[in-house]
Amino acid sequence: MFENLKYEVKDHIAYVTVNRPKALNALSKEVLDELYQAFTMVDQDPEVGAAILTGEGRAFVAGADISQMVDLSGIAGQDMMKQGALVMNHIEEISKPVIGAINGFALGGGCELAMACDIRIASVNAKFGQPEVNLGIIPGFGGTQRLPRLVGKGMGKYMMMTAEMVNAQEALRIGLVEKVVEADDLIPTCEKIAQTIMSKAPIAIKAVKTAVNNGIMLDVKTGIAFEGEACGAPFCSEDRKEGMTAFLEKRPAKFENK
Ligand code: CAA
Numbered sequence: 001m002f003e004n005l006k007y008e009v010k011d012h013i014a015y016v017t018v019n020r021p022k023a024l025n026a027l028s029k030e031v032l033d034e035l036y037q038a039f040t041m042v043d044q045d046p047e048v049g050a051a052i053l054t055g056e057g058r059a060f061v062a063g064a065d066i067s068q069m070v071d072l073s074g075i076a077g078q079d080m081m082k083q084g085a086l087v088m089n090h091i092e093e094i095s096k097p098v099i100g101a102i103n104g105f106a107l108g109g110g111c112e113l114a115m116a117c118d119i120r121i122a123s124v125n126a127k128f129g130q131p132e133v134n135l136g137i138i139p140g141f142g143g144t145q146r147l148p149r150l151v152g153k154g155m156g157k158y159m160m161m162t163a164e165m166v167n168a169q170e171a172l173r174i175g176l177v178e179k180v181v182e183a184d185d186l187i188p189t190c191e192k193i194a195q196t197i198m199s200k201a202p203i204a205i206k207a208v209k210t211a212v213n214n215g216i217m218l219d220v221k222t223g224i225a226f227e228g229e230a231c232g233a234p235f236c237s238e239d240r241k242e243g244m245t246a247f248l249e250k251r252p253a254k255f256e257n258k
Contacts, residue, residue, distance in 0.1 A: 027110070109140075128159075130147065151174040
């Protein structure tokens with residue numbers, strides 16, 4: 001189905017694996033196009049409740065494809081950044097939860113791809129960084145905006161200005177990832193998280209995504225007003241009645257995405 005990705009659906013989880021291990025899964029234009037298509041499939045397939053995004057081999061993704069960028073004109077380079085940023089926004093905005101399983105290098109566009117996921121779980125081998133200034137550019141797939149929102153302005157600038165890599169434990173300390181696990185436990189841990197999230201009311205999960213993603217860009221008062229609007233869909237859902245009734249009847253809820 002894809003040339004540069006593996007895509008598989010099992011037990012309602014879509015597994016999206018960037019599959020260019022010889023180039024450390026660098027994001028070429030073709031990979032970016034395929035990622036956009038894959039996450040559209042995740043969004044539209046009613047059989048899929050969550051996605052796990054990872055990389056084949058020793059990297060998650062080592063950045064945008066430098067070999068494709070080296071000869072680009074300034075305008076074409078900027079266009080490639082804008083294309084990548086649209087793909088990251090798409091991944092962030094789909095209605096299903098996306099869990100990043102960060103198995104190795106997550107550098108430049110790879111760190112930006114990880115940050116577009118809702119939740120990041122790192123293997124002990126993972127390494128993160130925004131080394132763009134080594135190449136004479138800046139992060140262009142959303143990194144200057146998403147990184148400070150996750151790790152703070154100072155640490156974000158530190159990483160982007162020094163181009164230093166941080167290991168998984170440091171990424172955990174600064175809030176760039178949610179958990180660090182042994183390499184063999186990476187996918188099982190992500191599967192467990194996906195199953196947990198999928199056991200909840202899907203309309204509520206979607207509303208959490210929308211409220212957080214949009215609210216974080218607003219001042220707190222406007223964000224809370226946005227949250228007020230986002231409460232509407234879950235409160236109007238049949239799943240809300242089921243969830244509350246199940247609680248009162250002391251039984252597990254059976255959600256139907258209605
Ligand atoms: N683009 C294209 N090819 C890449 C690549 C990238 N981002 N990263 C690695 N590769 C290729 C290498 O060229 C090499 O290919 P060959 O075998 O054909 O020579 C192969 O992957 C293996 O890489 P290394 O031999 O370099 O492996 P290493 O273990 O010695 O080093 C590394 C690993 C530290 C990750 C190193 O590959 C590296 O520094 N990669 C570049 C990281 C980077 O600068 N990323 C940012 C890119 S710019 C960007 O992403 C902008 C943006 O905001 C979107």
